[in-house]
Amino acid sequence: MEVQETDASDGxxxxxxxxxxxxxxxQVVEFRLGEDYCxxxxxxxxxxxxxxxxxxxxxTPDSIDGVMDLRxxxxxxxxxxxxxxxxxxxxxxxxxxxLVLDRADDKxxxxxxxxxxxEVTTYPESKIDTDDDLSDLExxxxxxxxxxxxxxxxxxxxxDLVVWIDIDAIxxxxx
Numbered sequence: 001m002e003v004q005e006t007d008a009s010d011g012x013x014x015x016x017x018x019x020x021x022x023x024x025x026x027q028v029v030e031f032r033l034g035e036d037y038c039x040x041x042x043x044x045x046x047x048x049x050x051x052x053x054x055x056x057x058x059x060t061p062d063s064i065d066g067v068m069d070l071r072x073x074x075x076x077x078x079x080x081x082x083x084x085x086x087x088x089x090x091x092x093x094x095x096x097x098x099l100v101l102d103r104a105d106d107k108x109x110x111x112x113x114x115x116x117x118x119e120v121t122t123y124p125e126s127k128i129d130t131d132d133d134l135s136d137l138e139x140x141x142x143x144x145x146x147x148x149x150x151x152x153x154x155x156x157x158x159x160d161l162v163v164w165i166d167i168d169a170i171x172x173x174x175x
Contacts, residue, residue: 046102
């Protein structure tokens with residue numbers, strides 16, 4: 001996914017930049033799965049597309065929805081709900097999106113089915129609790145080791161917690 005770089009020569013004060021004010025940052029794509037907010041690194045996403053007809057493949061795990069045709073290329077569709085233990089009904093197909101991954105090592109394109117793409121945003125690393133900080137949390141994403149950490153996102157009234165997903169860990173568990 002192409003990301004625009006900002007130029008500090010536009011008259012803004014460089015001290016307002018999150019990198020200067022709070023150290024290193026991470027840019028992520030945020031999305032919703034059920035009632036949970038999740039994110040993956042922007043570098044791992046090639047594109048965001050609407051979901052089309054998905055053809056189920058017999059005898060595959062529940063976490064693999066099947067395959068769909070994406071611009072003439074067969075794309076495997078993964079449903080991360082099973083890895084993260086997310087309950088509830090999925091929205092209708094028209095409401096869902098697919099995050100197509102950018103992974104050079106894959107022989108076939110892979111997409112992740114999400115309920116809704118929320119935004120692309122940047123967080124200071126100081127707002128991210130890594131797996132080392134989360135050993136006492138008993139969530140399925142942490143237990144299955146498919147989470148890199150939790151992002152603390154200010155929302156005006158307090159904090160929302162965003163699960164920072166390790167896509168490589170999910171795909172490795174599918175093999």
